[in-house]
Amino acid sequence: MTTLARCTSCRAALRPDERGRQGCLSCQEIVYRGLRDLSGRTGLYAALSEALSPSRSGADGPRTSGGAAEPSLGVDSRVLDLMSPTTGVHAVLLSWATDWARLMHRPFDDPRFNSVCRGLAHHLGWAVYHHPAWADFATEIGLQVALCREAIGQAPRRLPAVGTCRTLLTDHTQCGGDLHYQPDTITTRCRACHTAAPVDWRAIHAAVTGTAA
Numbered sequence: 396m397t398t399l400a401r402c403t404s405c406r407a408a409l410r411p412d413e414r415g416r417q418g419c420l421s422c423q424e425i426v427y428r429g430l431r432d433l434s435g436r437t438g439l440y441a442a443l444s445e446a447l448s449p450s451r452s453g454a455d456g457p458r459t460s461g462g463a464a465e466p467s468l469g470v471d472s473r474v475l476d477l478m479s480p481t482t483g484v485h486a487v488l489l490s491w492a493t494d495w496a497r498l499m500h501r502p503f504d505d506p507r508f509n510s511v512c513r514g515l516a517h518h519l520g521w522a523v524y525h526h527p528a529w530a531d532f533a534t535e536i537g538l539q540v541a542l543c544r545e546a547i548g549q550a551p552r553r554l555p556a557v558g559t560c561r562t563l564l565t566d567h568t569q570c571g572g573d574l575h576y577q578p579d580t581i582t583t584r585c586r587a588c589h590t591a592a593p594v595d596w597r598a599i600h601a602a603v604t605g606t607a608a
């Protein structure tokens with residue numbers, strides 16, 4: 396007897412070589428890339444401090460949206476929130492890293508940001524099989540990456556539609572709305588009726604690279 400298991404993030408059916416995983420390989424790769432993008436000297440987290448430096452707060456700096464009456468302090472409060480030692484990106488990742496170390500019965504001795512990212516990236520293979528909150532972790536990393544990009548004015552590229560919604564409406568016609576992939580939550584959703592659709596990586600790849608069949 397076979398059980399049909401699905402990725403807990405994108406809901407795609409797991410392939411035979413993915414049996415036993417909570418998340419599919421593609422979602423694990425997205426999380427890996429997120430940790431890589433956050434860390435390092437040119438990573439998103441380093442870019443937050445860069446965005447705080449006064450020399451960068453001019454035309455180059457993060458743009459604030461909203462009303463014209465917004466006071467210009469030269470510093471984006473979103474950047475400060477993300478750098479908060481208690482609730483910012485570092486704190487969020489640190490809490491996952493200490494939790495993983497505890498569950499793996501491993502010592503945890505280097506709380507520096509890049510080291511935390513490296514450690515999490517290194518143990519993704521364990522977490523995708525064994526961590527009880529893998530899907531929450533995957534969503535969290537995607538969210539932190541998206542928040543950082545937004546705060547430093549590197550908003551995620553708007554992706555093209557990846558398909559057409561086939562949800563049956565109450566009048567028994569198909570919705571026909573555009574399906575859009577949302578990287579921060581690893582879901583595909585209809586713009587019209589907001590129904591979540593299975594994530595089709597091949598369709599997303601084709602849409603992004605402009606090679607749609």
Ligand SMILES: [Zn+2]
Nearest residue numbers: 402405419422
């Ligand atoms: Zn997946």
Ligand SMILES: [Zn+2]
Nearest residue numbers: 560570585588
């Ligand atoms: Zn729809």
